[in-house]
Amino acid sequence: xxxxxxxxxxxxxxxxxxxxxxxxxxxxxxxxxxxxxxxxxxxxxxxxxxxxxxxxxxxxxxxxxxxxxxxxxxxxxxxxxxxxxxxxxxxxxxxxxxxxxxxxxxxxxxxxxxxxxxxxxxxxxxxxxxxxxxxxxxxxxxxxxxxxxxxxxxxxxxxxxxxxxxxxxxxxxxxxxxxxxxxxxxxxxxxxxxxxxxxxxxxxxxxxxxxxxxxxxxxxxxxxxxxxxxxxxxxxxxxxxxxxxxxxxxxxxxxxxxxxxxxxxxxxxxxxxxxxxxxxxxxxxxxxxxxxxxxxxxxxxxxxxxxxxxxxxxxxxxxxxxxxxxxxxxxxxxxx
Amino acid sequence: xxxxxxxxxxxxxxxxxxxxxxxxxxxxxxxxxxxxxxxxxxxxxxxxxxxxxxxxxxxxxxxxxxxxxxxxxxxxxxxxxxxxxxxxxxxxxxxxxxxxxxxxxxxxxxxxxxxxxxxxxxxxxxxxxxxxxxxxxxxxxxxxxxxxxxxxxxxxxxxxxxxxxxxxxxxxxxxxxxxxxxxxxxxxxxxxxxxxxxxxxxxxxxxxxxxxxxxxxxxxxxxxxxxxxxxxxxxxxxxxxxxxxxxxxxxxxxxxxxxxxxxxxxxxxxxxxxxxxxxxxxxxxxxxxxxxxxxxxxxxxxx
Numbered sequence: 001x002x003x004x005x006x007x008x009x010x011x012x013x014x015x016x017x018x019x020x021x022x023x024x025x026x027x028x029x030x031x032x033x034x035x036x037x038x039x040x041x042x043x044x045x046x047x048x049x050x051x052x053x054x055x056x057x058x059x060x061x062x063x064x065x066x067x068x069x070x071x072x073x074x075x076x077x078x079x080x081x082x083x084x085x086x087x088x089x090x091x092x093x094x095x096x097x098x099x100x101x102x103x104x105x106x107x108x109x110x111x112x113x114x115x116x117x118x119x120x121x122x123x124x125x126x127x128x129x130x131x132x133x134x135x136x137x138x139x140x141x142x143x144x145x146x147x148x149x150x151x152x153x154x155x156x157x158x159x160x161x162x163x164x165x166x167x168x169x170x171x172x173x174x175x176x177x178x179x180x181x182x183x184x185x186x187x188x189x190x191x192x193x194x195x196x197x198x199x200x201x202x203x204x205x206x207x208x209x210x211x212x213x214x215x216x217x218x219x220x221x222x223x224x225x226x227x228x229x230x231x232x233x234x235x236x237x238x239x240x241x242x243x244x245x246x247x248x249x250x251x252x253x254x255x256x257x258x259x260x261x262x263x264x265x266x267x268x269x270x271x272x273x274x275x276x277x278x279x280x281x282x283x284x285x286x287x288x289x290x291x292x293x294x295x296x297x298x299x300x301x302x303x304x305x306x307x308x309x310x311x312x313x314x315x316x317x318x319x320x321x322x323x324x325x326x327x328x329x330x331x332x333x334x335x336x
Numbered sequence: 337x338x339x340x341x342x343x344x345x346x347x348x349x350x351x352x353x354x355x356x357x358x359x360x361x362x363x364x365x366x367x368x369x370x371x372x373x374x375x376x377x378x379x380x381x382x383x384x385x386x387x388x389x390x391x392x393x394x395x396x397x398x399x400x401x402x403x404x405x406x407x408x409x410x411x412x413x414x415x416x417x418x419x420x421x422x423x424x425x426x427x428x429x430x431x432x433x434x435x436x437x438x439x440x441x442x443x444x445x446x447x448x449x450x451x452x453x454x455x456x457x458x459x460x461x462x463x464x465x466x467x468x469x470x471x472x473x474x475x476x477x478x479x480x481x482x483x484x485x486x487x488x489x490x491x492x493x494x495x496x497x498x499x500x501x502x503x504x505x506x507x508x509x510x511x512x513x514x515x516x517x518x519x520x521x522x523x524x525x526x527x528x529x530x531x532x533x534x535x536x537x538x539x540x541x542x543x544x545x546x547x548x549x550x551x552x553x554x555x556x557x558x559x560x561x562x563x564x565x566x567x568x569x570x571x572x573x574x575x576x577x578x579x580x581x582x583x584x585x586x587x588x589x590x591x592x593x594x595x596x597x598x599x600x601x602x603x604x605x606x607x608x609x610x611x612x613x614x615x616x617x618x619x620x621x622x623x624x625x626x627x628x629x630x631x632x633x634x635x636x637x638x639x
Contacts, residue, residue, distance in 0.1 A: 076457055076459035076460065076463075077459065077460045077462070077463075078459065078460060078485065079459065079460045079461060079484075079485035079486075079488040079489045080460075080461070080485075080488045081460075082460055082461070082462050103457070104457070104459065104460070104463060105462070105463040105466050105467075106460050106461075106462035106463045106466075109462060109466060110462075125457075126439075126457070127414075127439075127457070128439060128440075129414075129416065130415055130416075130421050130438070130440040131421075131440075132421060132424075132425070132440035132441070132443060132444065133438065133439045133440035135443070136439060136440065136442055136443045137439075139443075150512070151414070151416060151511075151512035152416070152512075156416070156417075178511060178513065179509040179510065179511045179556070180414065180509070180510045180511055180512065182457060183413075183414070183455065183457075183509060183510045184508065184509040184510075185478070185479060185480040185506075185508045185509060185631070186508050186509050186549070186556060188480045188625070188630065188631060189480075189506065189508050189549075189558055189625075189630065189631040189632055190630055190631075190632065191630050192624075192628065192629045192630040192631075194480060196457060196459065196478070196480070197459075197480055197481075212544070218543070218544070222630055222632075224542050224546065224548055225542040225543050225544050225546070226542070227543070228543050241509075243542075244543055245540045245541060245542060245543070245548065245549070246540070246541050246542075246543065246545075247519050247538050247539060247540045247541070247551065248519055248520070248538065250519065251543065254515060254518070254519060254540060254551070255511075255513075255515060255518075255556075256513075330512050330513070333525070334523060335512075335513060336512055336513050336514060336517075336523055336524035336525065
């Protein structure tokens with residue numbers, strides 16, 4: 001995408017349930033991403049996700065509202081079980097999905113070979129952040145868009161877009177992976193389950209809260225204390241990379257504070273950098289979150305053209321952030 | 337090289353920021369004293385470290401090759417800037433064995449062959465077959481992959497040699513943020529190469545003082561020291577041809593000799609473990625990734 005020829009960026013919104021999909025479509029999403037209720041998708045949490053028939057209904061609803069549906073089949077197929085991932089691609093195609101988001105070469109290869117008309121997006125889990133890697137996926141499997149891992153600053157994204165013909169999609173709001181997506185096994189080290197292996201990170205069935213002798217509540221993952229809270233204080237979820245640890249005789253948030261991503265203030269720069277689509281994280285969130293966040297970002301993206309001030313709408317999003325703290329993450333080089 | 341079992345030993349690339357003279361001395365000693373068949377060398381973790389070690393590699397390679405070792409150049413796992421990308425494209429053209437750790441190097445190396453490092457996301461037979469068609473000849477699986485999965489893939493893609501990560505702190509994660517710099521109140525761009533202070537990684541403990549992880553620049557490793565105590569017969573059944581020992585400051589000559597003796601049937605697994613634990617290991621032994629369980633645990637492996 002050459003710089004300078006900016007067009008309105010697409011808003012890509014999450015849906016963990018059919019109700020959330022409808023909420024996103026109603027709130028003005030250009031595209032909605034979701035996944036099947038199994039290990040083929042990287043948000044494989046109980047009570048979430050879609051059956052093939054729910055997906056077909058969701059596609060019909062979204063299309064009626066002018067929105068597209070992208071199906072995330074973005075985990076790595078297990079040895080000897082590749083047919084499950086292939087079936088997921090077939091089901092997405094049958095449901096009329098507008099694109100599949102995939103990371104694994106096995107999945108991309110199946111889709112490219114058997115569904116040549118199905119649009120392919122490269123998942124962030126593929127961790128493709130160089131022109132060479134992105135061109136490899138584009139030339140080999142016909143990938144049309146890459147979701148960028150959160151390792152690049154905005155000027156680096158602009159430089160990347162000058163070197164590739166593939167569309168880029170970047171995360172702008174929600175949970176923030178501190179490690180490079182698709183290149184992190186911290187969760188399986190503590191629990192045996194990880195995004196790449198089983199589509200989950202810091203899984204709830206390995207979480208417990210125990211009181212230590214001083215009355216503080218310890219949030220643990222796989223038996224490891226990830227954070228500690230004063231009694232009465234709201235206890236956060238022990239996501240491994242957002243915990244407090246000690247090193248060189250200092251204690252603190254070694255990897256990252258318990259913050260979430262909000263790149264609202266960078267939307268104009270991202271647009272100038274040639275970014276095609278903005279992605280909101282949160283397939284595990286309820287429809288109130290989806291409706292609120294999508295509406296605010298809709299105003300913000302439209303405001304880039306019309307000049308309308310979206311700051312009040314975005315300020316209201318603080319309520320949706322973990323602990324209210326937000327960061328622009330790697331988009332600013334000083335984050336590193 | 338005396339090698340009564342068919343299982344070979346490889347030395348993985350040094351993941352830590354060791355000074356150039358230490359690295360060179362290390363490889364010279366490996367060349368003359370270690371019962372190791374293949375040596376991977378080169379900077380894998382941080383492109384900023386490269387200029388400090390660039391000029392030792394020819395001498396290290398010469399010493400290792402003169403001693404009959406097969407030398408493989410291991411490459412950056414997460415190239416970000418232009419300089420790092422150019423280095424990978426250059427290295428892809430080298431007339432020597434290469435280990436690829438990022439997909440961006442695959443197209444450039446297509447004309448030749450390569451080894452697939454543990455940083456590439458290869459979790460199934462179709463992905464490995466695909467890479468084999470691109471030139472992959474050796475595969476070291478991601479550390480979290482279980483023996484059960486590895487065995488299935490090995491059986492279905494026999495044309496690729498399998499190398500199992502068998503000793504050392506487990507490379508668990510990469511980031512664009514440098515945790516050494518962050519812990520010291522610095523940033524990656526002005527890091528002062530502070531990671532040099534921790535030649536086995538910076539120990540990271542939980543709030544209640546339990547050992548947990550180790551930071552190494554942009555990389556996070558396990559605190560515990562992974563150890564695959566699998567007999568040569570069992571490894572052969574699994575389809576594994578070679579074990580990878582990841583360098584630490586402990587006596588790697590002793591580590592490699594213990595592995596060689598065990599694989600050759602000169603000692604049993606209990607004695608092997610006892611002797612390993614007498615060395616100055618970076619952390620307690622663990623192995624449960626091999627069984628598909630949480631990586632930090634230590635469990636009984638099937639004989």
